[in-house]
Structures are given as structure tokens and as C-alpha cells.
Amino acid sequence: MSETEVTTAPRPLLLADGRPAARTWSLDPALKHLNHGSFGAVPLVAQERQELLRVEMERSPVVWFPALPQRIAATRVQLAAFLHVTADDLALVPNASAGASVVYAALSRRRGGEIVVTDHGYGAVTMGAERLARRWGGRVRTARVPLDADEDQAYEAVAAEIGQATDLVVVDQITSATARRMPVERIGAEARRRGIPVLVDGAHAPGLLAAPLADATYDFWVGNLHKWGCAPRGTAALVARGSLRDRLHPLIDSWGAADPYPDRFDQQGTIDATAYLAAPTALDFVDRTWGWPTARRYMNDMADYGAHVIGTAFAELTGTDCRVDVGLPVPGMRLVRLPGGLAASRVEADALRDRVARELGVEAAFTSFGGTGYLRLSAHVYNTSADYEYFAEECVPALGEWARTAREQHRAP
The missing domain is CATH 3.90.1150.10 (Aspartate Aminotransferase, domain 1)
Structure with a gap:
């Protein structure tokens, strides 16, 4: 529940011309669409922008692809401004799970190979953590956080699982199955104090929270722009800070592999990057309209x-x-x-x-x-x-x- 229950129907938001x-x-x-959080929904203006970009790509692919890294880099600047981070910290990836996979591929075992997750974690991201733990010869420790746990209780449940053998902490900013926050700020600060990397899964945060990274302590953060931000699907941000970010590489090696982070993510062969380029159109549409x-x-x-x-x-x-x-x-x-x-x-x-x-x-x-x-x-x-x-x-x-x-x-x- 929220702190103040709304029992009267809110007045609907309208367009400038009075249409719904x-x-x-x-x-x-x-159909009735009550599940924006799973796959989002792309406004027509962003669909049209993406289609125009696809037409441009197909009309002159030999011109399009060599110029694409520069266009993606410019788009990163716009998306970074929306998230209130610097573009030099932000790489674009297909979704939050892909961003987590990039992190898992980059890290190595330093202590005991243990990874701390919570029982609210998104299934695909938790499965990736389990696979990494197997590769390390370690294990996953699951913090049990009651659904009604307050900030102190949630923090203490996670902190209790962090020990001398912990090599990574993975925690959701907003949980998918249970629609609650986790105190990522306090968890991140405690992990930082112990010298343990933290991956924050912020899949639902962009658009839903005004500045999701403002107070968080993290090494890696991933968030989907195609959920609440309404960007075309396949648009997510990977934000990394600190020395470990230099280890991050796209899941597919391409000609930008020798470039520094995050530039190496801007060149990914022949992928259709029109979703990335059309993402600012969706974000701007909501901003300009309401x-x-x-x-x-x-x-x-x-x-x-x-x-x-x-x-x-x-x-x-x-x-x-x-x-x-x-x-x-x-x-x-x-x-x-x-x-x-x-x-x-x-x-x-x-x-x-x-x-x-x-x-x-x-x-x-x-x-x-x-x-x-x-x-x-x-x-x-x-x-x-x-x-x-x-x-x-x-x-x-x-x-x-x-x-x-x-x-x-x-x-x-």
C-alpha cells in the first residue's frame, strides 16, 4: 500500500487538444492494459521516429553503420541527462539483464566466490548470478527479506549475508515481483566499506523515479528505458563507476573492442540500434506533453x-x-x-x-x-x-x- 490511499478516481491526463x-x-x-511494467508501451511518435531511422539505415547501410557509433555516443549524452549521470559513465545495452550479464562476464573471484542476492530478485538476473557462482566454484547466498520489511529490516537482512567470502552483492532498486524498494543506498555503502562490488538492478527505475542514481552507492547499475520511459524495446542503460568499469566489454566483441569504456559499446557490428536512437523521442514526448x-x-x-x-x-x-x-x-x-x-x-x-x-x-x-x-x-x-x-x-x-x-x-x- 502507499502511505495515502487514493479512493477517488483521478482525473485522466489528456492531450493538448483534449483527446485521451x-x-x-x-x-x-x-484490451485493457494494466501491465505497463513488464514490457512497456511505445508512443506512436517514438515508433514513427524508429521507423524513419530504419528506412534511413536500409537506404544506405554502408553510410549508416560507419557513422552509427558517433550517433549512439550523442544519444548517450541525451539519455545520461535524463538519468542525471555523466555520459562517460553510461553504456547502452539491450536490457537490464544484458547489462547484468556484462557485469558477470567481467568479474573474477577474489575471496570465496560467494554472491549475495535477495529472494525478491528478478529471476533472470539471479540465474546469471548462480551461473557465475558455479563458474567461480562458489555459491549464492540469498537474503530473505519479508514483504513488509521496513528500511532497517531490509538492510539488516542483506547485510547479515555479507561476509568474508562475498565477492559481489546484487540487489534490486525496485523489485519486479513484489513492487517494493530495497535500501540500495545503505546496502551499497556497507558493501563499499567492505571493498565488495555492488550491482544494482534498477530495471524499473528510469522514469518511475526522478533521479534513480542520485544517492546510490554502487559499482554497476542497470536500468530499462523501455519500461516506464516508453522507449522502443531493447533500450537500457548500464552505468558504471570506479576502476572495475574498465573491465566491462559488450557481450559480442566488435571493432570497438580496443576503445575505452563506454565507447566500446557504441560499435556493435550490424545490430539494429534504432531503438537506442529513438529513445530520446519517447522521453521527450512525455516531458513535453505532461x-x-x-x-x-x-x-x-x-x-x-x-x-x-x-x-x-x-x-x-x-x-x-x-x-x-x-x-x-x-x-x-x-x-x-x-x-x-x-x-x-x-x-x-x-x-x-x-x-x-x-x-x-x-x-x-x-x-x-x-x-x-x-x-x-x-x-x-x-x-x-x-x-x-x-x-x-x-x-x-x-x-x-x-x-x-x-x-x-x-x-x-
Whole structure:
């Protein structure tokens, strides 16, 4: 929950000509889109910019590719300004997981080969940490952080797993499955004090947080610009500071391999880099149309309202309180507890996502943590109160029936 629950529908954001915000996206109007956080959504103006760039690339590839590193370098300057970092610290990568893989490939075992993660970590990034630990002949230590843990409790849970054998700490800035913050500032400072590298997974942070790297202590930070920033998919930032950044190389060696960090990331052979080049168009669109502070406030209020409306509907259906006490809530994302029998595991949560889209016409995120299933709401400027009211009226009864059926099947001999 947020600190102040929004129970009144926020007034929708409009375009300058009075049209709904959703008119500048190509989202299917036959579906309700309540899951911006998974894959984002690209506004039409950024789609059009990327298509123009692709046309340019295909019209003269021999001119395009030699000039591409310089264009990417100029784009990095624009994206670095959005994140409030220096362009010399920022490399562009396809997504946050790719950035984490770059870091894993660069590091070597120095102590005992142990990597500290949390039980809220994004699955793909945690799997990469496990593979690195196997390569080192070490192991992964998992900090167990209760969903309702406050800053002190979350910090202490992670710090307790850091020891003499720790070679790397990996921690989410905003957790994907549980929509909460982790105290990366304090965790990073403690790891720095012990001389241990820190990788901050900020996949959800760009656009959702005004300045996600402002107070963080880290060696490496990765964040997706194609989520809340609405950039074309395949656009993420890898920000590195300190001496270890000189070890970072793209996952594919190319002709820029001898260049310093981050320039060596600007030359990647024949990859389609139009997503990178079109990213500033998406960021500028939100800024010029509403302003990012206004957009963030709206997303937060809309997620709050959605959680209230849907949580109330579930409570009336089941007779139980479906509100979720998240220790460090984040803007724009909320959890609603699902009835028992639904989404008890990640596999079940993904299957429920697919079924709800197929049968109920709603794109929604379902997650699992500690054997409990949740609906994870993640709002953007194109959402309106009607989206969540529809879910409460049409989807909650169906989910209640699906949960009852699942429990009966589980009890059957």
C-alpha cells in the first residue's frame, strides 16, 4: 500500500487538444492494459521516429553503420541527462539483464566466490548470478527479506549475508515481483566499506523515479528505458563507476573492442540500434506533453486507485482483506493479494496472465512470492480509472471462480 490511499478516481491526463492520452499509443483498444511494467508501451511518435531511422539505415547501410557509433555516443549524452549521470559513465545495452550479464562476464573471484542476492530478485538476473557462482566454484547466498520489511529490516537482512567470502552483492532498486524498494543506498555503502562490488538492478527505475542514481552507492547499475520511459524495446542503460568499469566489454566483441569504456559499446557490428536512437523521442514526448513530475504523480495516484477498487472487490467476494502491506512502496506499482489457489508459483502466475488475456481481454501481471499469488498493478499515463473498474467488475468474479475451482481440484483425492 502507499502511505495515502487514493479512493477517488483521478482525473485522466489528456492531450493538448483534449483527446485521451491513450490516443498517442497504438495499444489495442479491445484490451485493457494494466501491465505497463513488464514490457512497456511505445508512443506512436517514438515508433514513427524508429521507423524513419530504419528506412534511413536500409537506404544506405554502408553510410549508416560507419557513422552509427558517433550517433549512439550523442544519444548517450541525451539519455545520461535524463538519468542525471555523466555520459562517460553510461553504456547502452539491450536490457537490464544484458547489462547484468556484462557485469558477470567481467568479474573474477577474489575471496570465496560467494554472491549475495535477495529472494525478491528478478529471476533472470539471479540465474546469471548462480551461473557465475558455479563458474567461480562458489555459491549464492540469498537474503530473505519479508514483504513488509521496513528500511532497517531490509538492510539488516542483506547485510547479515555479507561476509568474508562475498565477492559481489546484487540487489534490486525496485523489485519486479513484489513492487517494493530495497535500501540500495545503505546496502551499497556497507558493501563499499567492505571493498565488495555492488550491482544494482534498477530495471524499473528510469522514469518511475526522478533521479534513480542520485544517492546510490554502487559499482554497476542497470536500468530499462523501455519500461516506464516508453522507449522502443531493447533500450537500457548500464552505468558504471570506479576502476572495475574498465573491465566491462559488450557481450559480442566488435571493432570497438580496443576503445575505452563506454565507447566500446557504441560499435556493435550490424545490430539494429534504432531503438537506442529513438529513445530520446519517447522521453521527450512525455516531458513535453505532461512533464515527468505530473506523469509520475498521475501514475502513482492511478495505481493507488486501482489497488483500492480491485482490492475492495476481492474483499467483498472473499470476505478477506486483500490489501498488501509493502514495507517500502514505490510510485506507480501496487500489489493486490489474490484468492488462495491462484498464482502460488511463478509458473502458475504466468499461466494465469495468459489465461486472463485470452479469456477476459486484460493484459495484467500476476506474481508469486512466498507461495502467495498477487496481482501487480503498474500504471502509466494512458491508463484511466475505467481500466481498473472494469477489472473489478468483470475479472474479479471470474478469478474468484477460478480460485474456487483450483482449491476444489487440489482437495480432490
